[in-house]
Amino acid sequence: MPKNLQVRDLDEEVVAELKARAARARQSLSTYAGQILAEAVSHPSPDDLLERLKALRELGGGASHEDIMEEIRRIRES
Structure with missing residues (x-):
């Protein structure tokens, strides 16, 4: 079953870039961030x-x- 995760205190620039990348991928920010974490x-x-x-x-x-x-x-470089 999916779980929720809340991330606090991110720099505005990080959030803006994540939103932009999610939009380019035609995904919600939540979906995009979930894929990065996975x-x-x-x-x-x-x-x-x-x-x-x-x-x-x-x-x-x-x-x-x-x-x-x-x-x-x-592995670190990949």
Whole structure:
């Protein structure tokens, strides 16, 4: 079941840009913001990813510290 979320204290510029982008996408601000939030949580967080990579390393997955850091950088940039 859908839930409501209220976001307070956003800069006026942020709200204006979100409204403009929502309008260009022919969506309500609520729908547009919901899609942004859904996209943000559709990928593992850097902390979750780090834990997964550490677990693989302990199992002999062979991920080095450098491999882990590179994967975190790649996800942050996407």
